[in-house]
Amino acid sequence: MSDHLTVDVVDTDVAFREALDESSQETRAGFLQKALVAGGVIAAGGVVLGGLPKLVTAAPSPSQDIQILNFALLLEYLEAEFYAEALRNGALSGETRSFAQVTGAHEQAHVAFLRKALGSRARSKPTFDFKDTTRDQAKFQATAVLLEDTGVAAYNGQAQNLTKKTLAAAATIVSVEGRHAAWIRDIIAQNPAPNAFDPLKTRAQIEAAVGQTGFIKAS
Amino acid sequence: MTEFTLEELDQDGAIQEAMDGVGGDSRAGFLKKTAVVGGGLVGGGALLGLLAEPAMAATKRDVAIANFALTLEYLEAEFYTEAVRMGALSGKTLNFARVVGAHERAHVAALRKMLGRAAVAKPRFNFRGTTEDEAAFQRTAITLEDTGVAAYKGQAPRIDTIAVLNAAIAIHTVEARHASWIRHIAGVSPAPAAFDQPKSMSQILAAVQGTRFLAAAPRVTTRKAPAFAG
Numbered sequence: 001m002s003d004h005l006t007v008d009v010v011d012t013d014v015a016f017r018e019a020l021d022e023s024s025q026e027t028r029a030g031f032l033q034k035a036l037v038a039g040g041v042i043a044a045g046g047v048v049l050g051g052l053p054k055l056v057t058a059a060p061s062p063s064q065d066i067q068i069l070n071f072a073l074l075l076e077y078l079e080a081e082f083y084a085e086a087l088r089n090g091a092l093s094g095e096t097r098s099f100a101q102v103t104g105a106h107e108q109a110h111v112a113f114l115r116k117a118l119g120s121r122a123r124s125k126p127t128f129d130f131k132d133t134t135r136d137q138a139k140f141q142a143t144a145v146l147l148e149d150t151g152v153a154a155y156n157g158q159a160q161n162l163t164k165k166t167l168a169a170a171a172t173i174v175s176v177e178g179r180h181a182a183w184i185r186d187i188i189a190q191n192p193a194p195n196a197f198d199p200l201k202t203r204a205q206i207e208a209a210v211g212q213t214g215f216i217k218a219s
Numbered sequence: 220m221t222e223f224t225l226e227e228l229d230q231d232g233a234i235q236e237a238m239d240g241v242g243g244d245s246r247a248g249f250l251k252k253t254a255v256v257g258g259g260l261v262g263g264g265a266l267l268g269l270l271a272e273p274a275m276a277a278t279k280r281d282v283a284i285a286n287f288a289l290t291l292e293y294l295e296a297e298f299y300t301e302a303v304r305m306g307a308l309s310g311k312t313l314n315f316a317r318v319v320g321a322h323e324r325a326h327v328a329a330l331r332k333m334l335g336r337a338a339v340a341k342p343r344f345n346f347r348g349t350t351e352d353e354a355a356f357q358r359t360a361i362t363l364e365d366t367g368v369a370a371y372k373g374q375a376p377r378i379d380t381i382a383v384l385n386a387a388i389a390i391h392t393v394e395a396r397h398a399s400w401i402r403h404i405a406g407v408s409p410a411p412a413a414f415d416q417p418k419s420m421s422q423i424l425a426a427v428q429g430t431r432f433l434a435a436a437p438r439v440t441t442r443k444a445p446a447f448a449g
Binding site: 102103105106109110113152156159160164165167168171172173174175177178179180181182183186187191192193195196197198199200 | 318408
């Protein structure tokens with residue numbers, strides 16, 4: 001799997017690389033996929049893929065998990081592409097560059113994980129326009145803080161809407177987003193943990209925040 | 220690495236044996252209470268009394284999970300409060316301890332409020348010098364915060380009540396921010412893996428026991444009456 005390769009490539013801390021239980025994560029994605037399929041989502045799949053994003057208010061269900069994971073996948077596509085483009089543009093240096101390398105690999109692993117879990121119901125990657133935020137180190141840093149904080153709030157807000165199995169899987173991702181947010185914040189001398197309790201944001205709030213960036217051109 | 224020490228302690232079952240073979244001191248009392256809350260080993264009368272009037276409309280399992288979390292938060296809060304008071308920290312590490320200490324105290328207050336009369340009491344701690352040396356403090360803070368992340372992650376899918384779940388969720392990522400922050404200060408990878416793995420309640424309890432931060436009252440090992448020396 002590409003996610004395992006990228007983790008191996010970027011993680012120079014041998015002890016922690018050894019601590020990463022790759023097989024259990026692999027199993028979790030496959031298990032999650034089975035759970036989603038078993039929940040009867042194949043019939044609903046076309047609606048999910050073709051329909052407009054809906055506000056999630058219903059009780060947790062496998063079909064609702066599909067919608068939420070596709071929402072998460074959109075955010076992960078956005079983050080992964082943002083870091084990849086910034087690195088391609090060669091505008092980053094020093095610790096900001098290593099942050100982008102490590103975090104970019106993580107976001108790619110998240111994309112791969114969600115795509116595997118969603119299987120044929122995974123949404124396609126939209127096209128993005130990051131403007132000059134991937135060409136200027138200061139703008140990159142400010143944008144990375146925004147994207148990572150948004151990712152944390154997005155996953156946190158959906159926890160109550162997920163089935164327990166899917167929540168367990170999403171929880172392995174959200175704290176890594178929190179680590180990314182704190183890391184880039186500390187690099188630019190912003191408070192890495194500005195609140196004792198991280199906010200939980202609704203899907204509508206997240207979509208409004210992402211919409212304001214103008215980064216998503218077409219989905 | 221400290222984390223590996225904790226893992227080894229968990230894997231060889233030494234801590235579980237220690238927990239099973241508890242005596243009558245205060246540490247044992249804490250362990251017994253935590254074990255009952257955690258795994259339902261025994262339906263102890265004391266615990267049932269604690270559960271009689273929870274402040275929230277939560278399931279018994281939610282109360283147990285919230286008390287498990289409260290115990291970890293007591294530990295973290297006390298660790299940072301003591302470290303700041305000791306005066307051995309400086310610069311970024313001191314600022315970290317002040318900010319994070321305030322967060323952990325806020326977590327304690329929130330969990331205690333949520334639990335009401337069902338809240339467990341604060342145990343006694345002995346941080347064994349880790350609050351008196353900056354390098355030791357950093358290593359310990361990394362262990363405690365990474366452990367906190369794994370603990371909340373392991374419990375979140377087991378929580379029944381939305382209010383309890385959302386409290387745990389809002390704290391979970393703040394612990395991850397703390398972990399990343401102190402790792403960055405200490406020069407260790409802030410985000411060492413693409414996926415953070417959960418740990419079970421028993422794994423976390425073993426890790427906490429491995430720190431030996433839970434203070435034991437003086438005790439003797441024999442149950443026989445003391446012999447007169449002359």
